C-alpha cells in the first residue's frame with residue numbers, strides 16, 4: 001500500500017517534510033504532481049510561470065528518478081484525480097506540504113475531510129514558511145497588519161527549524177496507472193517561441209536554486225543593504241521564482257545565511273536580506289488572514305476611487321513605451337526575462353496607478369501573466385502597497401517621480417541603456433528625461449522623439465496633481 005506524496009509548491013528533495021515523512025513511513029512512495037488550473041481559476045499560473053513549471057517539474061522528475069521513484073503527472077481537478085488514484089492503487093496515506101492560496105486552502109481542506117472519511121491517512125506539513133500564519137499574532141490575538149512588529153514577533157517566537165535532511169533514496173511504487181508526460185501539457189511556447197530571454201536568464205529546478213543562493217552568498221550578501229536598490233547591479237539574490245516553486249525553502253536560506261555570517265561578512269547585509277524574506281512571510285500572513293487581498297482594496301475607502309479606463313496608456317505601459325526611460329526599462333526587463341528588479345517594480349507600479357490612474361488590479365494581472373516569480377501573496381501585497389490601499393502600505397500621496405528615482409538609483413543610466421538601447425548614446429545628465437535634452441544632444445545620440453523613442457505619455461507634474469485631487473475626494477470616506 002503506497003503513500004502518495006502530492007507535490008505542489010515544494011519542487012525539491014531537500015528540506016521537504018512531506019517527502020521525508022513518507023520515506024520514514026517505510027511504505028512505497030508514489031510522488032505526484034497535478035496541474036489543477038480549474039481550481040485555481042483566475043489565479044492559475046500565467047504563461048511565464050507555466051514555462052518555469054515545465055522545467056522545474058522536469059528537474060524534479062530527474063531527481064526523483066535518481067532517488068528511485070517516478071513522478072506521476074496528471075492534469076485536471078485535484079480532488080477527483082486524487083480520489084481515483086487513491087482507490088486505484090489502494091493508497092494508505094496522502095502527504096503534502098501546505099500552500100496558502102485561498103482556492104488551494106478550500107480545496108485541500110475538502111480533500112482532507114473526504115479522504116479521512118474513506119479511512120485514508122492525510123498529513124500536511126509546513127515546507128514553505130519560517131512560521132505558520134496562525135502562529136504569529138498580536139497580544140489581542142489578531143493577525144498583524146504592520147510589518148515591523150510582525151517580523152519582530154516572528155523572530156522572537158520562532159527559532160527557524162533546521163532544514164530537514166535531503167531524501168536521497170526512496171522505495172518507489174511501481175504499480176501506478178499511466179501518467180501524462182510533460183510534453184502532453186504543452187507548457188512551453190512554440191509559435192512564437194517567446195521564451196528565449198527566459199532560457200538565457202534562468203535555470204529552473206533545485207540545483208539552479210542552490211547555485212543561485214551560493215552565488216549570491218559569495219558575491220552579493222555583504223553589499224546587499226546598499227546595493228539592493230540599484231537595478232544596474234546584480235545585488236539581490238534572484239531567488240524569487242525558486243522560492244515560489246519551492247525549489248528552495250526559507251529555512252534553507254536562513255541557515256545558509258547564518259552559516260556565512262559566522263564566517264565573516266557583515267551582519268548588516270544578512271539582516272537586510274533576511275528582512276526581505278520577512279516581507280515574504282508577512283505577505284503570506286496577509287493572504288492567509290485576508291483571502292480577498294488579491295482581489296479587493298484592503299482599505300475599502302479606495303472602492304470609490306475614480307480609476308481611468310485608459311487602454312492606450314495601459315498598452316504603452318505594458319510595451320515599455322511610456323517615454324519615461326526607467327519605467328520602460330523595467331517593463332522591457334519584465335517582458336524579456338520574466339523578472340523585474342524590486343525598486344523598478346515599485347516605480348513602474350506607481351507610474352501605472354498614479355500617473356496613468358489605471359486600476360492596480362490591471363497591473364497585478366499583467367505581472368501575474370509575465371513574471372516567472374508570480375506569487376499570489378507577494379504580488380498582491382506589492383500592488384496594494386504601492387497603490388496605498390493595502391495593509392501597512394505606502395501612503396497614497398507618496399508618488400514616485402520616475403525621473404528623480406532614475407537619477408538616484410541608476411545614476412549612470414546603465415540599467416536604462418541595457419533595456420532601452422535606443423537611448424544608449426544620451427549623456428547621463430538627460431538619460432532619465434530625454435525630452436529635456438537640446439536638439440543637438442538628441443541629434444548626436446540619433447534620437448528623434450516621437451519616432452525613435454516616445455514623447456512622455458503624461459507630464460509627471462500634472463499627472464501627480466490629478467492623482468492627488470482624486471485622492472482628496474476619497475480620502476475621508478470610511
Ligand code: FAD
Pocket residue numbers: 228236237238239240241243244276277278279280281283340341342343345346349367371373374375376378379380381382383386
Ligand atoms: P531579494 O532582494 O534577493 O529578496 C529575497 C527574497 O525575499 C525574494 O526572492 C522574495 O521571495 C522575498 N522578497 C523580497 N522583497 C519582497 C517583497 N517586497 N515582498 C515580498 N517578498 C519579498 N515578489 C514575488 O516573489 N512575486 C511577485 O509576484 C511579486 N510581485 C511584486 C509586485 C510589486 C508591484 C512589487 C512592488 C513587488 C513584488 N514582489 C514580488 C516583491 C519583490 O519585488 C520580489 O520578491 C523581488 O524583487 C525578487 O527579487 P530577488 O529574489 O532578487 O529579491
